[in-house]
Amino acid sequence: MKIFHLPDLGEGLAEAEIREWYVNEGDVVKVDQPLVSMETAKAVVDVPSPYAGKITQLHGKANEIIKTGAPLITYETDEVVADKGSVVGKLETSEKKWDDGDVIIGGTKTRAPAIKAMPAARVLAQQLNVDLSQVTATGPQGLITADDVKRFMENSNENKSSSTQLTGQTEALRGVRRVMAQTMAQSHREVVPVTIVEDVDLTDLPPKSDITVLVLKAIVAAAKAEPALNTWFDGKSLERKVFDEVHIGLAVDSTEGLFVPVIKNAEAKSDQELRQMVDEYKKSVSARTVAAKDLQGATITLSNFGMIAGRYATPIIVPPAVAILGCGRSRDVVMPRNGQMVIGRIMPLSLTFDHRAVTGGEATRFLGTVIQQLQSAK
């Protein structure tokens, strides 16, 4: 025999009223089967059976009030109620075995510590797809720094370009060609280039005009109008230096490689002086006699590639400068003029500027000034 006492059906309720019995004496009930509907001061609730077994007595009729804790139902049951092991809540029990495996008191210490690297170095290594275990650490206590990763990358780039990926007979790049490779790669990594192209109409230019000198003078005028393009820019410190003077680097091709001798203070030179310098540089480049100091300090560059072939290009800026102007091959075209088709002469221009340091407006005004200068040249 087992007696089910009325539990507290709310928070501290003293009693409840029987509304309706769902079971009769003599019924066999299952656990959780609804037994009775009870009305409390707060609500009407169904009381489920806590036991399985046969009901031998209902302690009350409908509409009778039962005190909390008083007998509600008597069961006939052989079941011995197991100690749940808790008066509150429900503990999970199982026949599971606790398998501790090989517990180690303390740590494992089975392997050498993994690579130590600055967080920034790890991020960089991930971006550049560098395996940190291949990188030589120079930081304190064997720490890999971001510079170590960069150094590794540069070395592996050099290795690749000289031997690792090439088959057959190879030659190591030397001198100017090597410098070109490095400078161009640096530019490609750092500069954010934008190239704009436009044709300049040279139809009205007097015959035998010195186009190269005219372009140099147009660059000087444009640099005065938009000094932002006659500038050095440092991407690391985000500083720029705007120049009053205009030092124009002149890209000169040679079998040895690309030379860019610099026409210093182009703004202060006459047409004759400019022509003289251009000629001298061409000569000294082909004779390999150009002085190192003449190859430094360009604030802007001119590439006259059209002398050979090509209309438009995307010339590459040489940092720290922020602009380069390319002149394509001049040619005769049919063009509309005053409603008529005429034969005119044009020269294609390509201006690349570093958009980190120069705005689109500045660059287009610069190019506009170059064009306007050339078209109004006498």
Added chain:
Amino acid sequence: MAEITLVEAVNQALAYEMEANPDVIVMGEDIAKNGGVFRATVGLLDKFGAERVLDTPLAESMIAGLAVGMAARGLKPVAEFQFMGFIYPAMDEIINHASRMRNRTRGRLTCPVVFRTPYGAGIHAPEHHSESTEAYFAHTPGLRVVVPSSPSRAYGLLLASIRDPDPVIFLEPSRLYRYAKQEVKNDGKALPLDVCFTLRSGDDVTLVTWGAMVKETLAAAQSLEAAGISAEVIDVATIKPLDMDTILASVEKTGRCVVIHEAPLTCGVGAEILAQIVEKALFSLKAPPERVTGFDTIVPYARLEKYYIPSEKRIIDAVNRLMEFA
């Protein structure tokens, strides 16, 4: 050698030490005649008598105060609080007296008391029966905080805690009380305090946890292994003082760490562990360390409980996030 549950291991350790040391006294609400709310002390009254197995009034502050007094006079009281949520009236005695006895008396007196309490959620109990507030105690100088996670560790660590000359907060994960059985030799051998237990060795990620969360963490480690990720599982066991040497050595090996605890996130013990990892092992980290914890809420009632307790899935998700870093 008998296979016993975690709560039986607690009982076995108490009985062993009471037998071995007549100074050991157990006390608490309904622990003597009734055997305790979870039956951790069942049978002790018959064996050791009413002078050493004391039913106390329902007054936690008094239980702790009495225990502090006994401990200061040379006894070794093991006081039970029925649930961790009932311990707060005793905080004054624990923090202002038990933890400071040695310091206050310049070492003349110590306070060799063990405060035992069931701890954690997962047994469908009302809210203040589901607390895991180990951080309160870990934050208090002078207290040792110990959490077993298996029958054998419950046995060995409780023996060590009783034998320790200073106060120990001994938190028994009630969710694991009867969850599984383990062979535990009743040989009176204590396990070391203040040291972690590495339950599983691995190379890719270190999972740091304690108490009942060891269960989900080991399950996660097993699932991760099937996915080709090798997880090391560390049971911290002694929350204070923390055995950071073991944790740091493991993190330096794996480069990744997830701390799993049932307690709320904010200012939980996981915050302390991650802070020390960042201070001392930053350069070994391959990925930002993570915590998988309970939420900054009161533990909900039975139906929502499973959403509160960190799940195996949440642990696996965290590890997968860390594995995205090469």
